[in-house]
Amino acid sequence: MWTIINFVLFFGTFVALLVVLNAFAKKVSELERQRAELEVEEDRVFDFLHGLGEAFSEGVRSSELHRLIVESAVRILDAHGGALYLAGKNDGVLAPAFISKGCPPMVAVPRHVLDQAESSPIALESFLRLHPVRSGDGIIGECWESGQARYLEGTDTGIAGTRSAMVGPLVYRRKILGVLGLANGPMSTPFGPADLKVFRAITEQGAFALYNEVVYSEAGEKKRLDHDLEIARDIQSILLPSSSPSVPSYDLSGLNIPARQVSGDYFDYIRMDPSRLGVTIADVSGKGIPASLIMAMCRSVIRSEAVGKTSASEVLRRVNRQLYPDIKEDMFISMAYLILDADGRHITLARAGHDAPLLYRASTGEVEKLNPKGMALGIDSGEVFNRVCADYSFGLEKGDCILLYTDGASEALDQDGMEYGLPRLVQSLQASAPHGAANVVKCVAEDVKAFAGAYPQHDDITLIAIAKT
Numbered sequence: 001m002w003t004i005i006n007f008v009l010f011f012g013t014f015v016a017l018l019v020v021l022n023a024f025a026k027k028v029s030e031l032e033r034q035r036a037e038l039e040v041e042e043d044r045v046f047d048f049l050h051g052l053g054e055a056f057s058e059g060v061r062s063s064e065l066h067r068l069i070v071e072s073a074v075r076i077l078d079a080h081g082g083a084l085y086l087a088g089k090n091d092g093v094l095a096p097a098f099i100s101k102g103c104p105p106m107v108a109v110p111r112h113v114l115d116q117a118e119s120s121p122i123a124l125e126s127f128l129r130l131h132p133v134r135s136g137d138g139i140i141g142e143c144w145e146s147g148q149a150r151y152l153e154g155t156d157t158g159i160a161g162t163r164s165a166m167v168g169p170l171v172y173r174r175k176i177l178g179v180l181g182l183a184n185g186p187m188s189t190p191f192g193p194a195d196l197k198v199f200r201a202i203t204e205q206g207a208f209a210l211y212n213e214v215v216y217s218e219a220g221e222k223k224r225l226d227h228d229l230e231i232a233r234d235i236q237s238i239l240l241p242s243s244s245p246s247v248p249s250y251d252l253s254g255l256n257i258p259a260r261q262v263s264g265d266y267f268d269y270i271r272m273d274p275s276r277l278g279v280t281i282a283d284v285s286g287k288g289i290p291a292s293l294i295m296a297m298c299r300s301v302i303r304s305e306a307v308g309k310t311s312a313s314e315v316l317r318r319v320n321r322q323l324y325p326d327i328k329e330d331m332f333i334s335m336a337y338l339i340l341d342a343d344g345r346h347i348t349l350a351r352a353g354h355d356a357p358l359l360y361r362a363s364t365g366e367v368e369k370l371n372p373k374g375m376a377l378g379i380d381s382g383e384v385f386n387r388v389c390a391d392y393s394f395g396l397e398k399g400d401c402i403l404l405y406t407d408g409a410s411e412a413l414d415q416d417g418m419e420y421g422l423p424r425l426v427q428s429l430q431a432s433a434p435h436g437a438a439n440v441v442k443c444v445a446e447d448v449k450a451f452a453g454a455y456p457q458h459d460d461i462t463l464i465a466i467a468k469t
Contacts, residue, residue, distance in 0.1 A: 107138035249344030264291025312350035362399025
């Protein structure tokens with residue numbers, strides 16, 4: 001009796017153990033299958049990343065990157081075709097970036113285009129490559145609108161002759177950069193859940209690649225722009241005096257410190273004849289490249305008009321007449337122009353809205369402003385400008401010194417927002433004038449720099465000192 005019972009118990013235990021072992025074997029087999037699928041997914045994603053890495057190492061162009069994303073996704077997921085649409089900056093539409101050969105349309109196609117395509121297949125291809133996609137337009141536009149990846153099969157794709165399709169947004173930093181779509185033909189195996197996982201990974205990495213490409217492109221563009229600006233600065237330095245001329249009875253010195261790579265300030269010495277020298281300083285409204293271009297134009301005009309003229313105001317009138325038609329309404333030029341005679345006792349000044357030059361008198365140590373009337377160049381065609389612009393004549397004694405400057409010096413700011421100001425400029429001139437023109441320019445520039453400290457220079461600084469010897 002006990003033998004039978006023991007046998008039954010043993011047999012039952014054995015059967016239960018077989019059941020458990022069989023279940024365990026099935027579980028192991030399922031885990032092995034899942035692991036194999038995961039390895040395949042990882043291999044496919046790594047294949048995609050490897051292609052992107054090689055492309056970036058070779059300095060891929062935008063068009064090549066777009067092609068690589070689509071063709072790699074098509075190859076890795078064994079799709080019939082694919083399309084990549086990218087978001088524009090401001091126009092609110094997706095533009096076709098790359099559509100693989102034979103890719104079915106993933107956007108709504110007008111009836112007349114489909115009719116044309118029956119006799120001329122290129123009509124459909126041209127439409128797809130040129131037609132922008134708006135929100136909700138076809139499965140591409142719907143994906144852009146929802147921001148969600150989708151798997152579609154059969155008639156749900158809305159694409160004739162397509163068995164299955166996947167569309168997904170390319171999102172980076174919560175911004176949709178574009179939409180990628182893949183489609184399979186009617187005779188192809190439909191995409192599966194594992195394919196959708198790989199597809200999502202591809203869209204994530206594709207978005208990252210697109211973002212990096214933009215950063216890389218902008219960095220390259222900035223590098224090229226910086227190089228061009230360096231060339232522009234070198235050219236501009238040629239337009240400004242490299243040294244001060246030797247003039248009987250005078251000691252001259254000038255300096256230009258641009259706030260950016262190029263300057264909108266201008267100063268020049270113009271040899272009119274053996275006994276006279278023209279000295280000019282100007283400040284174009286604005287900064288950077290636009291101001292520097294106006295500066296170059298201003299230099300050309302005043303150099304052509306100054307020769308042979310004994311009236312400083314007449315020179316400015318002629319300059320204004322030539323520049324006015326070519327200057328934008330929101331731009332102008334302030335300028336001061338002096339004519340120095342060799343005897344040192346006859347100086348003619350005309351001012352076109354520029355900061356009043358400062359005159360240091362050695363006999364008293366006092367500083368006065370030379371403030372004749374005048375309005376800026378380029379504001380008026382000539383009716384008002386010609387009436388208010390006039391010559392102002394004066395003389396210098398030994399030790400006297402004139403300082404011409406742009407507002408980049410007088411309006412320099414420190415870290416607390418305090419302005420350097422005219423009183424400090426006057427004090428700096430008084431302290432340095434007894435030691436010559438070069439010392440004036442050097443001391444004023446250093447004083448302004450020391451005042452501003454670490455606060456960045458916000459405007460160009462130009463200084464000219466003219467001392468009577």
